[in-house]
Amino acid sequence: MKISLLYFGRPRERLNTSSEIADVPDNVSTLAELLDWLRKRGDNWAQELADNRVRCALNQEITDLSACISEKDEVAIFSSISGG
Amino acid sequence: MDISIQTEDFDLAAELVALRKNSHQIGALVSFIGLVRDFSGDEKIENIHLEHYPGMSEKALEKIIAEANARWNLLGVRVIHRIGTLHPGEQIVLVATAAQHRGDAFAACEFIIDYLKTAAPFWKREQTTQGIKWLNTKDSDMQRMERWDAHQITRQGDMQ
Numbered sequence: 001m002k003i004s005l006l007y008f009g010r011p012r013e014r015l016n017t018s019s020e021i022a023d024v025p026d027n028v029s030t031l032a033e034l035l036d037w038l039r040k041r042g043d044n045w046a047q048e049l050a051d052n053r054v055r056c057a058l059n060q061e062i063t064d065l066s067a068c069i070s071e072k073d074e075v076a077i078f079s080s081i082s083g084g
Numbered sequence: 085m086d087i088s089i090q091t092e093d094f095d096l097a098a099e100l101v102a103l104r105k106n107s108h109q110i111g112a113l114v115s116f117i118g119l120v121r122d123f124s125g126d127e128k129i130e131n132i133h134l135e136h137y138p139g140m141s142e143k144a145l146e147k148i149i150a151e152a153n154a155r156w157n158l159l160g161v162r163v164i165h166r167i168g169t170l171h172p173g174e175q176i177v178l179v180a181t182a183a184q185h186r187g188d189a190f191a192a193c194e195f196i197i198d199y200l201k202t203a204a205p206f207w208k209r210e211q212t213t214q215g216i217k218w219l220n221t222k223d224s225d226m227q228r229m230e231r232w233d234a235h236q237i238t239r240q241g242d243m244q
Contacts, residue, residue, distance in 0.1 A: 008137055009207035010218040057205065060140035076137055076205075082219035083134070083165060083206025084118050084177050084197060 001026065001071050003034070009079035011048045024069075031056045032065040034075065054079060086161050087145045089136055091168040094178055103160045103182050110159050112186040114193040116179045122172035127212035134167045134176070137205035141165075144204040152181070152196050156188040163196065165206065195232055201225040 001024045012018050028037050035054070039046040048054070051065070057076040058067050069075060088094075096115060104110050122129050149161050160182035170176060179196045183189040200206075201221070208219045 006137070008135060008205065009209075012135075013209070013218075057137070057140060060137070060143055062203070062205075076140070078137075078205065079207065079218050080220035081202070081205055082208040082221055083136070083204050084201040 001028070001069075003069060004072070004074045006074065006076040007078065008076060009081075011054060011077055011079060014048045015045060029068055030065065031058065031063065031067050031069060031075065034069060035065065035077070038077075049077065055081075086149055086163060087142055088164045089138075089141055089167060090164065091166060093166070093175060094164045096178065096180075099162055099164070099178060099180060103162050103180055106182070107159045109184055110182045111184050112182070112189040114181050114186070114189040116177075116193050116197050117175055118177040118197070120170050120172050120174045120176060124210050124212055124217070127210075127214050129172055130211045130213065131169050131171050132176075132211070133169050133209045134165075135207050135209075136165070136167050141205050145200065148196055148199045148203060151199070152192040155195065156183065156192045157185075158183050158188060158192055161192070161196070163200070165200075165204075167206075198225070198228045198232060202229040 003022050003024050005022050006019050007015060007017050024034060024037065028034050035049050039049050054077050056063055056065060058069065059074050096117060100113055100115060104113055120132055145163055149163065152158060152161065158181055162178065162180040164178040166176055179193050181189045181193040202225055210217045210219060
């Protein structure tokens with residue numbers, strides 16, 4: 001399953017990644033599982049994408065991590081928002 | 085256009101003239117400008133860097149403005165949010181509201197900036213003399229937003 005991933009804020013800077021198309025295994029069906037899968041990329045990923053450090057948006061709506069993902073979704077992963 | 089996300093600075097006077105040109109029913113214009121402070125706790129700020137989520141940030145601001153229009157009688161709204169690197173004293177954000185009466189204009193302006201702080205996808209990184217820090221949503225900002233939710237404050241204009 002191909003998912004478009006975007007990174008903003010601290011994870012974008014610390015992981016030196018702003019976007020990618022990820023080929024996600026079939027057993028990954030929720031945002032929480034997607035984060036679990038990404039955390040296996042290494043210590044830096046595990047640390048930066050810890051549940052208490054990031055939030056997600058699914059197709060440009062901030063969403064709970066229990067939300068299901070599907071082919072061609074756009075998932076954004078970011079640190080706490082702080083505009084204004 | 086109600087919403088602009090831009091690196092360039094903005095001119096408050098010109099924005100208000102443009103906003104009030106829309107209608108001669110407007111009796112009240114309220115504006116809020118957020119500025120870059122030169123301190124963060126005990127640290128001195130050299131600059132801040134703002135980034136946003138193109139596409140989603142415009143949609144989130146549109147949704148906030150639509151919610152403000154549903155709660156109050158507004159005759160115009162203008163939001164400008166700057167991105168990129170900004171220095172102390174520079175303007176970051178403008179929220180301006182126009183209404184027949186000041187109650188609606190004041191309340192909607194405050195509502196929009198409170199919501200923007202907690203629901204619009206912008207990220208702020210401070211460069212202080214001590215190093216770099218990504219800012220979190222402040223608890224005080226969350227509380228201000230929750231206050232609007234809890235009270236479902238609507239027609240303050242009715243109080244006039």
